Amino acid sequence: MSTFKTLDDLESGQRVLVRLDLNSPVEDGRVQDNRRFDRHATTVRELMEAGHRVVLMAHQGRPGDDDFVSLEQHADILAEHVGRDVGFVDSTYGESAVEAIESLEEGEALLLENTRMTDDELPEESPEAKAETEFVGTLAPLFDAYVNDAYSAAHRSHASLVGFPLELPAYAGRVMETEYEANTAIASREFDGRVTMVVGGTKATDVIDVMNNLGDTVDRFLLGGIAGELFLRAAGHDVGFDVAGMDLFDDQWEANHGTIESLLDDRGDQITLASDLAYEGEDDERAEIAVSDIDEKDRGYLDVGSDTVSEYDSVIRDSEAVFVKGALGLFEDERFSKGTVGVLEAIAETDCFSVVGGGDTSRAIEMYGMSEDDFGHVSIAGGAYIRALTGEPLVGVEVLSRD
Numbered sequence: 001m002s003t004f005k006t007l008d009d010l011e012s013g014q015r016v017l018v019r020l021d022l023n024s025p026v027e028d029g030r031v032q033d034n035r036r037f038d039r040h041a042t043t044v045r046e047l048m049e050a051g052h053r054v055v056l057m058a059h060q061g062r063p064g065d066d067d068f069v070s071l072e073q074h075a076d077i078l079a080e081h082v083g084r085d086v087g088f089v090d091s092t093y094g095e096s097a098v099e100a101i102e103s104l105e106e107g108e109a110l111l112l113e114n115t116r117m118t119d120d121e122l123p124e125e126s127p128e129a130k131a132e133t134e135f136v137g138t139l140a141p142l143f144d145a146y147v148n149d150a151y152s153a154a155h156r157s158h159a160s161l162v163g164f165p166l167e168l169p170a171y172a173g174r175v176m177e178t179e180y181e182a183n184t185a186i187a188s189r190e191f192d193g194r195v196t197m198v199v200g201g202t203k204a205t206d207v208i209d210v211m212n213n214l215g216d217t218v219d220r221f222l223l224g225g226i227a228g229e230l231f232l233r234a235a236g237h238d239v240g241f242d243v244a245g246m247d248l249f250d251d252q253w254e255a256n257h258g259t260i261e262s263l264l265d266d267r268g269d270q271i272t273l274a275s276d277l278a279y280e281g282e283d284d285e286r287a288e289i290a291v292s293d294i295d296e297k298d299r300g301y302l303d304v305g306s307d308t309v310s311e312y313d314s315v316i317r318d319s320e321a322v323f324v325k326g327a328l329g330l331f332e333d334e335r336f337s338k339g340t341v342g343v344l345e346a347i348a349e350t351d352c353f354s355v356v357g358g359g360d361t362s363r364a365i366e367m368y369g370m371s372e373d374d375f376g377h378v379s380i381a382g383g384a385y386i387r388a389l390t391g392e393p394l395v396g397v398e399v400l401s402r403d
């Protein structure tokens, strides 16, 4: 277990610098509200209500990408979730940022500009090197404490995540605390009964690495999505097309088929592949076919089939812990939601310990009228979640735990 300090250890009336992860989808220049705002609002509200002066840092996109935009809209969205004003200054550590920080009153909050707009933030370097940057050197003396709530970015060795905790007393925020505990459960807890992992989605490379590292902890893997089709292909079935516009399938096959083949050889009895698949029939309705009846590669498959859903349902109902990474089909289209919704409903209806990870997959919970309360934990992290499952340390968590 980690030994970081939490907000319970923070003395009152402090000047607190807080790192959030508000990285969000951006459509036509508009930042889309999402679960990250809602979750971080809890930490921000608690700090404001405790009378701290609260200065927030976050990032959005990466230089050169369309979603690399200012955090001005993020401040408004966050304020709505917090239920209090959150100011914004269009500078990260320049003169106007310093002035705004110095004039902040007790119980007020201010969001600084996108940390990735400073040159010091991004290149991955050691925490010690990041602590030496002008960014950290300018801001740290203005604060009494640093709080990291950005669990979902904690796998990045960036200045705002790893530099400040070396210069200031450092604490974990509420999101950091909850995510850390739930996501490391698979690596740190003993479960008496069956541990099942549902593996799907389009980012097969990430999840295949996880399977390779988790074989001794997970008893049963249930496969679906593009990841599952890669396994079916390795097992000799003629399935798998690229998802529209992305060279996903063939590229991922090239990158992973060696690992998939050895996983099937070494751990085949732990891995369950779909026995049937769904596709768009001639009348635009959902149609299904048994995998054993597929004799040529003539169409794309968009979900696992009904027999597979029943089989996965029984495995889940007989599990003590279930971890989910990636959707079993294109659930955004209701016709192809059966696999994803089926496994999520089975989890929700049993009292197993469960963690659902991945921004896309967790959206299905709300979309299909399920309640987050029926799951042990719904993670807002992607890359950090995957790493935590395998027990890989996260640098942002590791620096928080240093004395």
Ligand SMILES: Nc1ncnc2c1ncn2[C@@H]1O[C@H](COP(=O)(O)OP(=O)(O)OP(=O)(O)O)[C@@H](O)[C@H]1O
Residues within 6 Å of the ligand: 200, 201, 202, 203, 204, 224, 225, 226, 243, 301, 302, 303, 325, 326, 327, 328, 329, 330, 331, 332, 357, 358, 359, 360, 361, 362, 381, 382, 383
């Ligand atoms: N057979 C399929 N064909 C096309 N898309 C699919 C298929 N199966 C799953 N998907 C898509 O996979 C997406 C989820 O995949 P992804 O790997 O991004 O998972 P995630 O873990 O939820 O996301 P992230 O890691 O980005 O937070 C869903 O949006 C779903 O539509």
Ligand SMILES: O=C(O)[C@H](O)COP(=O)(O)O
Residues within 6 Å of the ligand: 021, 023, 061, 062, 152, 153, 156, 381, 382, 383
């Ligand atoms: O959205 C995320 O997964 C985190 O904020 C990390 O963002 P990055 O992958 O751009 O570093």
